[in-house]
Amino acid sequence: MKNENPYQIAEDWFQHRNWKPFPFQKQTWKAVLEGKNGLLNAPTGSGKTFALWIGIVLNYLNKNPDAFTKPKKGLKAVWITPLRALSVEIQQATQQFCDEIGLDFTVGIRTGDTSTQDRAKQKKNMPDLLITTPESLHLLLASKGYDKTFKNLDAIVIDEWHELLGSKRGVQVELGLSRLKTICNTLQIWGISATIGNLQQAQEVLLGPDSEALQNSVLIKAHIQKKIKVESIIPEKMERFPWRGHLGLHLLEDIIPILKKSRTTLIFTNTRSQCELWFQAILSKHPEFAGEIAMHHGSINKETRLWVEGAIRNESLKAVVCTSSLDLGVDFAPVETIIQIGGPKGVARFLQRAGRSGHQPGKESVIYFLPTHAIELIEASALQKAVKETVVEDRIPYLLSFDVLIQYLTTLAVSDGFYPEHIFKEVQQTFCFQAISEAQWKWVLNFITKGSQTLENYDEFQKVDIEEDGKFKVNNRGVAMRHRLSIGTIVSDAMLQVKYVKGGYVGTIEEWFISKLKPGDVFTFAGRNLELFQVKEMKVLVKKSKQKSAKVPSWMGGRMSFSSQMSDLLREELYKANHPNRSKEIKALSSLFERQKRESIVPEPHQFLIETFKSREGYHAVFYPFEGRFVHEAMGSLMAYRMSLLQPITFSIAFNDYGFELLSDQEIDMQQVLDNDLFTTKYLTDDLEKSLNATEMARRKFRDIAVIAGLVFQGYPNKLLKSKHLQSSSQLLFNVFKDFEPDNLLYQQAYRETFEHTLEEGRLIQAMERIMKQNIVWKACEKPTPFSFPIITDRLREKLTSEKVEDRIRRMMAQLEKD
Structure with a gap:
């Protein structure tokens, strides 16, 4: 041409x-x-x-x-x-x-x-x-x-x-x-x-x-109006005391006709363990799908994942149960239908998943929403509104990530070396480091050459040499090799390879899950029941097992929280429970809302609900901000700390996306709480630090920072350090900085990231300011309400094994229904 x-x-x-x-x-x-x-x-x-x-x-x-x-x-x-x-x-x-x-x-x-x-x-x-x-x-x-x-x-x-x-x-x-x-x-x-x-x-x-x-x-x-149709799978019989223990599996039969009539379906789950469970459940109830259904998540080996992706493209698979591993860009023109199991916790994630069907310009995307418990139908209603109004989340950029800067400067020093005055100008032009001061820059340079004031006597932290002409350069081959192996900012728990004793690679699994198992235990992974034979070096050796029941691995990334936009939409939908122009999802929850109104109230926009009741476990106080689990974790700890200043009292705290519970063995004087303005944002950072054991959270955050900054080496390929060794090395450094160098930028960064990203302090402040403007409605209830039930059952799950929890919850439900 x-x-x-x-x-x-x-x-x-x-x-x-x-x-x-x-x-x-x-x-x-x-x-x-x-x-x-x-x-x-x-x-x-x-x-x-x-x-x-x-x-x-x-x-x-x-x-x-x-x-x-x-x-x-x-x-x-x-x-x-x-x-x-x-x-x-x-x-x-x-x-x-x-x-x-x-x-x-x-x-x-x-x-x-x-x-x-x-x-x-x-x-x-x-x-x-x-x-x-x-x-x-x-x-x-x-x-x-x-x-x-x-x-x-x-x-x-x-x-x-x-x-x-x-x-x-x-x-x-x-x-x-x-x-x-x-x-x-x-x-x-x-x-x-x-x-x-x-x-x-x-x-x-x-x-x-x-x-x-x-x-x-x-x-x-691209002003392309993507048509998205959201269909909720509404149970015929609505539970009045919802709980998320069955992970939506009681609605499994409702999706079978959808699978049969679609050429290809992606079934999105929020966690890898949920993915494993759904895959097993579909096959055990409907063996006719064998060979037509597969699974896709980040821990399954690459060959299997690529095979699954190819099989979707050529339509040789009927359905794939997957996680966010198929969220992004992989181009599957033939996918006809998407099923979302449980609330995706964010609008953008939901829209991304919906877009996987009709994945061609002009085609309508169809997504079915399957609630894992009744209250998630409010999320379905909120998501329909988000799709209509194109409401999506902000992504908050990081500022002054000194660990990444240290890694980057060492990268430049490993290759051809760098002159600080040139690189400083470039670094200042980035969004992340636009506010970096001369003093902070000098500290970073000092850190890569001497290892900060408390570490300057240890050779291993003196990585970069300053040459005669002022160039910063790594001249030690060992330092250069270790650095190249450590480039990256994704720090997760140590991943172990899962292999058969007789040979054959299955995938990777997090060390913390395997550390809880002993040889002979059976666990479900990559769609198979596997018996643990032994853990050797960084390998988990397994045999196939015919045993029916098995433990399902859970991954550290499994617990997601609502985004702020999702929280706003959810509250708006909840407030419509008392209004005639409700969505079909809200109408379907009528019996649950009726029961809630009998025992307590369904709050209006100007109201903030607190419920108290007594059970054989003790005295419960349940608060409903509807702000997502991360905000509730912080707010629950803050409330418990502030209440303990009014009277000597000890709490255990439980939380989910809708609210949090404080449980004590002595009665809570709620009137005293309301009279003392406990939702004030004054002294918030101070109180948070005392209430949450922020030092412990910052210590965990510091482990990742230490790895990124090269303070702790994760090990060579196939000889990675165990996560407990990484943790103990980084904890030792954290304690040294805490006691002898509190102005260390990496130590301070651990606290800053804990508050800004883990605890979402900004959202917590906004939530508390909103609550201060609302009428606080305190309801002294006789027993748990439909709204409080999911929070209580979540706490029980943390304490008891799954068999015991299910029996206990069924007894509780039977008792509440009888009452």
């Missing part, structure tokens, strides 16, 4: 495929050709890969008229994706366009899955487009002569920017971009994001506040 009008090349290619480009795609091509940077906001499955990749190719052809006949070798564009699983999709789409227009471009992938051979080939001869992850980009920056690799780079695209933004991986991207901007004078930076609440800020974080890149940028929105 000759190099004609660049737009014509794109138009002809679309026409050849019987497609028509969307206005947003043309707009993006134009912006890229004009040399602009930007953020493209487009829903999943709308053709955003072609919008940017075609723009980049057209721009290159414009600048290089002889590109078809005399292509130049070397890296021209980098595409960063948060998930390795997405890279194959992007590679196929981008390579296809180049091949079909006759352009001799190669598209390569470089992620944690790339073989050593392929990496060596790339080192000698880089592809024209490289698809990689934030971690692999930093590994390239840690290699000698990286500036030569990137010197002819024209463009960089950050895919799924909304996913990276609210995490330290986003900070990694910001720092990587700050370096590339200096090396490549004409670098164009583009981000792709699904809808988030703070799009303008997302663009500012990507391009850097007050930067030239931001001034020469555009925000392009």
Whole structure:
């Protein structure tokens, strides 16, 4: 193909495929050709890969008229994706366009899955487009002569920017971009994001506040109205005392007709353990689905995951039970139906999942919502409203993440070294470090060379040398190797490989779950019942088991909380319980609400409900902010602490997404509580620190910070340190800083992140300010109410084994129904 009008090349290619480009795609091509940077906001499955990749190719052809006949070798564009699983999709789409227009471009992938051979080939001869992850980009920056690799780079695209933004991986991207901007004078930076609440800020974080890149940028929105239909699966008989113990499995038969009539269905669960349970339950009740149903979650081995993804594409599978491992971008045109088990806890996550069906422009997405207990139907109603009004969450960017900065500076020192005065200017231009002071910068430099004032006598913390000309450089090969192995900001519990005794890899599982099992115990994993044989090095050796009952693994990431937008929507729907124009979900809960009104009240917008009652366990006080479990954990501890100042009293605390319970063996003087203004936001940080054992939470947070900053080495591949060793090493350092160096920036960061991200202090303040304006209604009840029942049963589950809990709850329900 000759190099004609660049737009014509794109138009002809679309026409050849019987497609028509969307206005947003043309707009993006134009912006890229004009040399602009930007953020493209487009829903999943709308053709955003072609919008940017075609723009980049057209721009290159414009600048290089002889590109078809005399292509130049070397890296021209980098595409960063948060998930390795997405890279194959992007590679196929981008390579296809180049091949079909006759352009001799190669598209390569470089992620944690790339073989050593392929990496060596790339080192000698880089592809024209490289698809990689934030971690692999930093590994390239840690290699000698990286500036030569990137010197002819024209463009960089950050895919799924909304996913990276609210995490330290986003900070990694910001720092990587700050370096590339200096090396490549004409670098164009583009981000792709699904809808988030703070799009303008997302663009500012990507391009850097007050930067030239931001001034020469555009925000392009794909105004594609995605039709989403939400269908709730409403039980015929509504429970009046809801609890989440059965994980929705009592409605299993309701989804079987949906599975049978759809060509392909994705069944989304919120946790890996729930995924395992649902997969087993469907197969045991309906063995006819054997061979037609599979499972997909992050701990299953890569080969199985790729096989499942391929099988969805070619429609050889009827259904896949999955987790958020299939949330993002993997392109499954044939998926017809989505089923969501339980509340997804966030609007954006729900919309993302809904978009997996009808995953083509113009197609309607259908998502079925299956509640795991009755009150989740309020969530279903709230989500329908969110879909109608396109309400989505903000993603909050991290600020002053010194652990990531320390890792990044060590990366630069490992490769070609750096001069602090040059790098300081670049770092200051990022959103994360726009407020970094000279004193903090000097502290960080001191830390990488000497290891801070309390560690300067230990050689292992003195990683970077200062050379005669003032260059900071790592000269020790051992330090360089350990650092390259540690690049990244995802710190999780140690993962163990699950293998059969006779050979064969099953997947990975968290150490903390396996540490609770003994040889001979049977657990469910990857759809099979496995008997633990032994744990050897970092491997869990197992045998197949025919035993019917088994423990289901739970993963640390299993407990999600409501987003603030979800909480607002939920309260609005709840307040409609007393109004005639209710949704069908709220109407279905009529018997539950009637029972709640008999025992207590269903609060109105101006009311805040507190219930108290006595049981054989003691005296209960239940509060209902409807703000999500993280806020309730903090608020419950705060209330307990403030009450204990009024009278000597001890509480146990339970909480879920709807409220929290304080249980004591002595009567709570609730009137005294109300008279003493306990919901005030005055002295909040102080009281929180005392009430929550914030030091213990900060100590846990510090473990991750210590690993990212390179204070604690996680170990070599296949010889990883056990998490308890990591924990004890980081705790030792935490205690040293606490006692001898309280102004240590990493120590202070642990507290800051605990309050800002774990406890969501900002949301807690807003919730308490709202409660202060409401009328507080205290109801002294005779017994547990329908609203309080899920919180009580959650607490029982923490104490008792599952068999005992189910029996106990059934007895409680029978007693309450009889009363």
